[in-house]
Amino acid sequence: MSQEYLALVSVGPVQEFISEARKVRDLWIGSQLLSLMTRKALEYLSPHGDGIIVPVRVRSHSEYACVPNRFIARTNLEQLQNLAGKGSSPIPEPWRQICDKARERSGVELDSDSLRLWDFQLHDLWQLMWVAIPVSDTDLQSDYSAKVQQLQQALESRKATRTFDAWVGSHAFKCSQCGKREAMGPAKRSENRKFWREVARNPAGQVRDGDSLCAVCLVKRFVAAEALGLDEPKFASTADVAVQSFKEALKARPDAGEVKRLQAAINGLLPLLGRKGIGENNIDAIPGVLLFAEELRPQSLVKEFFPWLQRNGPGFENKARELKEQAQNVQKCLGDIRETLGIEPSKYYVLFQMDGDHMGEYMSHVENVTEQRDKSKLLGELATEIPDELSGRGWRTVYSGGDDVLAMGPLEDALAVALTAARRFRQKLPGRTASAGMVITHYHNPLRKALQMLRENVEDAKEVYGRDALVTTVWLASGTAYTCGHKWDMVEQSMLPALSWMKRGLSPAFVHDVLEELDAFYHEDGTQFETQMFLDYAGRLFKRHLPPGENADTEGERFLQKLATVAYPDNVRALARSGEDVMQVFADSLRVIPFMHRERVEKGAGKRTGGE
Structure with a gap:
């Protein structure tokens, strides 16, 4: 043997x-x-x-x-x-x-x-x-x-x-996707561009203007999901992720004339873009990019769907003129939906990554192989249970190993979705915790940079916020980014209730007014905070900015007390030692709330709250 x-x-x-x-x-x-x-x-x-x-x-x-x-x-x-x-x-x-x-x-x-x-x-x-x-x-x-x-x-x-x-390679220009390996095609740049414009004629790979891919990235771009024994993913682009909640809102109104006219208009536009129509009642098949009015400018459509046409060439302008009327029709339908039904898509989506804390120690501290298998079985169950939970909320899981997960989804209810994943982890592994990062980003922002931010947030949740925490970054289209971190209990007891109050009518001006006087409550070194003074001031603002008839005496007091713990958390000195500006973290926490509220899909008929 x-x-x-x-x-x-x-x-x-x-x-x-x-x-x-x-x-x-x-x-x-x-x-x-x-x-x-x-x-x-x-x-x-x-x-x-x-x-x-x-x-x-x-x-x-x-x-x-x-x-x-x-x-x-x-x-x-x-x-x-x-x-x-x-x-x-x-x-x-x-x-x-x-x-x-x-x-x-x-x-x-x-x-x-x-x-x-x-x-x-x-x-x-x-x-x-x-x-x-x-x-x-x-x-x-x-x-x-x-x-x-x-x-x-x-x-x-x-x-x-x-x-x-x-x-093996040359000193030619690198792949536009990974930036490491040499791009396929001729070494001369002008010839390489021409080479890739021809490749872009094949819609299977969705090659864009400026793409020059290495062998590895070409395989990733063109391999059919069927070759891996899979169905094509629901989200092909960041725009598809951002519009998911909007699509759900449209699907909830199948008999609305505005929704039917939008589908008809898109069915009229798609053949002009070289794509098949979506048929009737197939909202999910609409390319996400066609649900943003600014992307429906004829020149933008030509660049997106006909990347082989040179910008200043006659073919480009002819195609733009061909698309103009039908694209304007889709724009009008989206405007009617916004004004009549009170819904419009958010331009932002969410990346979420969660990683178990001290999981190497947890998995290695076992007496025998039987105990190791038992722990592995629990992680195997988590590897599908968490994605199942996220899928039920319209999210897509990129990978899930049990103790770690990477997912993306629409902005709507993003904090609640993240909290759901953390709860599932704790329920499955009593006594264990998980740290997570979240990046809320515009669909135009580079995905690779957003993923880098995400990894940094997970690391900060562990090293700066002491684990069992969530660190969130909002990355605006302008390039501005602000980041805040909280223990999971603070997410549940402060951040979610703040969103709930805004849904009940609390004016975003409440946050603006608190931010105006925020430095008055912190001592110079940022490690001491005038809690009672803050509660008195915030309490007056809170009542002023509530809608008429909203009674919030007891419930509002509890919320403001929890908000004060975010302003001055238990680990404030540890945060200060790590170089964090405690007041800035709280200020960014406050900014996240009205942003998420503003970007919701359901806004009410006749209202428009456009973001960056």
């Missing part, structure tokens, strides 16, 4: 691969590809799953990309050596098939030099590393924790000594 080994396997790249995205679909496909390659490695080592200790697969739900990129398995040395072997690894062949299908779908024709670069960029992409130690059944029951810690230390050392193939 051959010696059995306990192995820790890592499949990468992870964050850099997933976040190399200009479109929502790029992000989602990247996550799905990583999950698929990890699954191939899992299935190779243990076809029936009996040798896999972590993760425990609870139920298959590939839509959520819920296969962690690291796993622990019982196996033999020969299988491990074959796992990363040049001719025996389970990853290269399915990856090659996916790449070939994507290139075929794109229709790109590559010369010999570009083909060599294509092969180089793709063949060495996946980093599969493993470490292993011999074990016995006794080790797995009595010495398992020590063995796992030994594996973790060995894997960190292995990552520090990994090898790379020699760089």
Whole structure:
């Protein structure tokens, strides 16, 4: 009988691969590809799953990309050596098939030099590393924790000594999406632009003006979801995410004449854009970009849907004239919906990332393999339960590993959705906490930058706010950004009630007036706060800015007291030591509330509250 080994396997790249995205679909496909390659490695080592200790697969739900990129398995040395072997690894062949299908779908024709670069960029992409130690059944029951810690230390050392193939490429310009690898096509810039304008004629990849993609990003852009055994995602672009609540509001009014006329107008416009019509009562199929009046300018439509037409060329202007009448018809329908039904789309959407606190410690502190499997099973259940909850609120999960999740959705009820995810985590793992980041951003803002902000917010929630916290950034179209952080109980007891009061009619001027005098309540070093003075002043403003007939004596007092704890939290000195301006954090917390209220879909007939 051959010696059995306990192995820790890592499949990468992870964050850099997933976040190399200009479109929502790029992000989602990247996550799905990583999950698929990890699954191939899992299935190779243990076809029936009996040798896999972590993760425990609870139920298959590939839509959520819920296969962690690291796993622990019982196996033999020969299988491990074959796992990363040049001719025996389970990853290269399915990856090659996916790449070939994507290139075929794109229709790109590559010369010999570009083909060599294509092969180089793709063949060495996946980093599969493993470490292993011999074990016995006794080790797995009595010495398992020590063995796992030994594996973790060995894997960190292995990552520090990994090898790379020699760089192949040129000093030509880089991929417009990842910014690292060389773009496919001719090396001369003018010829490369012409090359990619021709590629843009293929609507399958939604290549935009200015795109020049490397082999990896081209695969992500053109691979069909069907090639991965999936359906196409509901959100293809950030505009699709932003308009989700607006679409739901339209679907709730199927008999409204304004809604029917909008669908008819869009059905008239889509063929002119080279797209199929949506038919009747198919609001979900409307491209999100067509629900923003400013995007319906003929020149904007030509740039979006006909990127191969040069801006100053005759074809561009002819196409713009062809689209003008029907585009204005759609604009009019959107205006009628705003004025008559009182609804309009928000230009903002939300990125949300949550990560369990001290989860490495939680998973490694086990007595035996049975306890490890039990903990892994709980995470496996979370990996689908949290996305199920978010999906029910109109959100899309990019990945979910149980102790971490990345999702996006409309701005409507974003704080409540985030709180729902945190509650589910705590219910599943009593005594454990999770920290999260949220970025509320305009759909025009670069996705990669928003993802970078998101990762920084998660890190700040852990390191600056002491974990069990949410850090939120609002990134306006103007480029202005403001950030605030709170423990989860403050989100529930202060931020959500503030939104609720505004829905009940509290004027946003309340926030403006509080901000005007805010520095009067803080001492110079920011670590002392005149709570009673603040409550007296805010109380007078609160009553002044409530609508007539709204009685808020007891309930309003409780809300203002909770608001004061946000102004001067228990961890104020720790925040000050970390370099945070406590007053600025509170000011930004106040600014978030009227912004989220202003950007809601339901505004009331005849009202318009346009944001940046």
